[in-house]
Amino acid sequence: MLKWLRKYSRSWFIALIIGAIAIVFVLWGVGGLKSPRLQEVAAVNGQPILMTAYLRQYNNLVKQYQEKAKGELTEEVIKAMHLKEMALNQLIEEALLLQAGEQLGIRVTDAELQETIRSYPFFQEGGHFSERRYQQLLARSRLSPGDFEAQERHRLQMQKIIQAIVAFAKASDGELQEFFRIARETVDVRYLMVSPERFLAAQRPTEAEIEKYFQDHKEEFRTPERAKVKYLLFRPQDFQEKAKPTPAEVANYIKDHGEEFSRPAVIQVRQLLLPAPPKATAAVRRNLENQAQDLLRRARMGEDFAALVEKFSQHEASRKKGGDLGEVKRGQHPPAWDQVAFSLKKGEVGLARMPQGFYLLKLEEVKEYDRLPEAEARVLATQRLVTEKSRSLAREAANRARGEVNEVPLAEVAKKFGVPVKETPLLSQVTPVPELGPQPQFNRVALALKPKELSKAVDLPSGFAVLQGVEHLDSQIPSLEQCQDQVRQAVSRQLARQQAAKEAAKLLEQLLKGEPLTKVAAQAGLPLQDSGPFTRLQGFLNQPQAEPLTSAAFLLSSKSPYPPHPLVFQNNYYLLAFKNRHAPNPEEFQKERDKLQAEFLEHKRSVLFSAWLAEARQRAKIKVYEIP
Numbered sequence: 001m002l003k004w005l006r007k008y009s010r011s012w013f014i015a016l017i018i019g020a021i022a023i024v025f026v027l028w029g030v031g032g033l034k035s036p037r038l039q040e041v042a043a044v045n046g047q048p049i050l051m052t053a054y055l056r057q058y059n060n061l062v063k064q065y066q067e068k069a070k071g072e073l074t075e076e077v078i079k080a081m082h083l084k085e086m087a088l089n090q091l092i093e094e095a096l097l098l099q100a101g102e103q104l105g106i107r108v109t110d111a112e113l114q115e116t117i118r119s120y121p122f123f124q125e126g127g128h129f130s131e132r133r134y135q136q137l138l139a140r141s142r143l144s145p146g147d148f149e150a151q152e153r154h155r156l157q158m159q160k161i162i163q164a165i166v167a168f169a170k171a172s173d174g175e176l177q178e179f180f181r182i183a184r185e186t187v188d189v190r191y192l193m194v195s196p197e198r199f200l201a202a203q204r205p206t207e208a209e210i211e212k213y214f215q216d217h218k219e220e221f222r223t224p225e226r227a228k229v230k231y232l233l234f235r236p237q238d239f240q241e242k243a244k245p246t247p248a249e250v251a252n253y254i255k256d257h258g259e260e261f262s263r264p265a266v267i268q269v270r271q272l273l274l275p276a277p278p279k280a281t282a283a284v285r286r287n288l289e290n291q292a293q294d295l296l297r298r299a300r301m302g303e304d305f306a307a308l309v310e311k312f313s314q315h316e317a318s319r320k321k322g323g324d325l326g327e328v329k330r331g332q333h334p335p336a337w338d339q340v341a342f343s344l345k346k347g348e349v350g351l352a353r354m355p356q357g358f359y360l361l362k363l364e365e366v367k368e369y370d371r372l373p374e375a376e377a378r379v380l381a382t383q384r385l386v387t388e389k390s391r392s393l394a395r396e397a398a399n400r401a402r403g404e405v406n407e408v409p410l411a412e413v414a415k416k417f418g419v420p421v422k423e424t425p426l427l428s429q430v431t432p433v434p435e436l437g438p439q440p441q442f443n444r445v446a447l448a449l450k451p452k453e454l455s456k457a458v459d460l461p462s463g464f465a466v467l468q469g470v471e472h473l474d475s476q477i478p479s480l481e482q483c484q485d486q487v488r489q490a491v492s493r494q495l496a497r498q499q500a501a502k503e504a505a506k507l508l509e510q511l512l513k514g515e516p517l518t519k520v521a522a523q524a525g526l527p528l529q530d531s532g533p534f535t536r537l538q539g540f541l542n543q544p545q546a547e548p549l550t551s552a553a554f555l556l557s558s559k560s561p562y563p564p565h566p567l568v569f570q571n572n573y574y575l576l577a578f579k580n581r582h583a584p585n586p587e588e589f590q591k592e593r594d595k596l597q598a599e600f601l602e603h604k605r606s607v608l609f610s611a612w613l614a615e616a617r618q619r620a621k622i623k624v625y626e627i628p
Contacts, residue, residue: 043622044092044096044099059441061087063438065083097162116156165608166604169608176596185581186581187554189531196493200496203495210487228426229470230422233419234401234464234466245385266330266367267328270305272295340361346364401466436460439461446467507524507575540569560578
């Protein structure tokens with residue numbers, strides 16, 4: 001519940017409304033206009049978008065992508081992903097939606113708000129809403145009832161507005177059949193990939209080329225705003241000895257949070273089994289696990305699990321039922337199986353490794369819960385109390401230390417509190433903090449500090465930090481001498497891409513003249529690869545983002561086996577060659593009709609919503625000022 005609330009309070013409204021609707025962001029050019037008031041970054045039909053809202057949205061995006069990239073998010077990647085523009089566009093589109101809601105007279109009544117909040121199971125005790133539990137959980141999440149209810153009202157209003165926009169989406173039988181064909185048809189191609197990396201080492205750019213590139217692309221080498229700080233970190237684990245609860249506190253905690261100390265007892269689950277031979281060698285098990293991992297990836301990317309079961313599972317009793325095992329009780333299967341199955345959330349897929357083989361498991365539903373055994377409940381309650389108390393003690397220590405730094409040097413305060421003084425290198429907004437990793441909140445506070453200036457205690461996953469500014473550098477474009485190596489590399493990459501493009505065009509010309517694909521590949525020293533069959537939704541090489549290659553592949557045929565020009569994806573040049581195409585089985589249409597209708601309506605809502613946003617943007621008066 002606590003994790004849900006914290007995540008909920010940061011997430012953008014679209015994710016809470018129609019999960020599969022893809023929002024198409026139009027990247028707006030920024031700069032040129034000066035904000036009439038420094039705290040504004042844009043205005044939508046005269047309604048300002050404040051700098052504080054923009055920074056919060058941008059920091060949330062950076063954090064989300066850092067988590068996905070496991071901290072490997074560089075300044076270059078940030079620029080390439082246009083996260084600043086994306087954050088601003090999200091706020092612009094939110095403003096457009098709210099204004100549309102005003103025009104349509106869409107409101108969330110107090111009764112609707114109360115009904116929604118009272119329906120949440122984590123605010124209930126014995127199946128009924130509990131005011132005591134509501135106040136208690138919000139307090140533990142550091143949310144006031146007023147703030148939470150305002151967020152919830154905002155979410156519900158957005159939901160009602162978007163539902164009104166997409167309410168006209170309908171699906172005729174003809175549209176469903178065409179959608180079935182498009183969604184289930186597969187194509188298989190062979191391909192050559194020409195990478196600029198093949199030509200990079202041979203590039204020798206001239207000084208004139210380097211100078212010209214720098215003059216034409218100065219912004220590419222702009223250094224971001226950076227700051228260096230000293231800081232004290234108060235870690236909760238350093239206060240755990242003082243945070244140990246008494247047996248009475250543990251008992252009271254379990255009593256007050258009874259429904260949290262439960263676990264799934266009966267679940268409905270689907271299973272795909274890849275059995276291992278009784279005396280399987282390590283190599284055989286490795287091959288089986290590789291196959292299981294591939295199927296796991298496909299299932300998590302959205303492929304129909306029941307269809308995968310029917311094609312690959314060796315468990316005959318469940319295969320014809322799409323792997324459905326019906327209701328399964330805890331303890332009915334071996335511990336390794338239970339550990340995976342009973343830890344899944346609804347709709348999740350996991351992999352259980354067992355001597356008998358590899359089990360892909362998908363949780364359909366939790367049917368019954370039971371209370372944790374008393375010993376487990378005490379352990380869990382103790383852990384939670386220690387976590388809460390130790391964080392509280394760490395926060396208090398950080399606040400006391402911060403107050404004392406106003407009177408004495410940071411080093412003396414650090415010695416008194418028994419924590420080391422740490423100093424960072426120059427940090428940008430996305431630079432990982434040494435020893436702490438990606439910390440957008442830490443970086444945001446550091447960049448706002450002047451030399452010698454103190455921050456308030458900053459709440460971080462690893463504890464509470466008090467920062468003191470050491471150095472601050474504004475964003476600037478360096479001289480060519482300062483970044484000559486970077487410019488040389490950029491020119492070399494550009495020349496290598498140009499050479500790769502010429503090579504790909506030459507090879508395609510040979511193919512279009514009738515030279516055999518195998519001969520062209522051999523002469524070029526390139527491996528001839530096979531994509532395997534894929535649908536439009538799966539995408540070329542199971543990469544949905546490879547849309548240009550996927551679309552081109554479905555335009556190929558035995559009469560027109562090659563595209564008219566090389567295709568570019570992730571800086572590589574691809575030459576596709578048609579292999580075969582498979583139409584879906586018409587008999588499957590009736591079996592999948594209900595699922596198809598849901599998928600198609602989802603798709604149509606996405607199209608309607610994107611079209612509405614595009615039209616709303618055209619009609620609106622949008623001013624975008626300079627953004628940091």
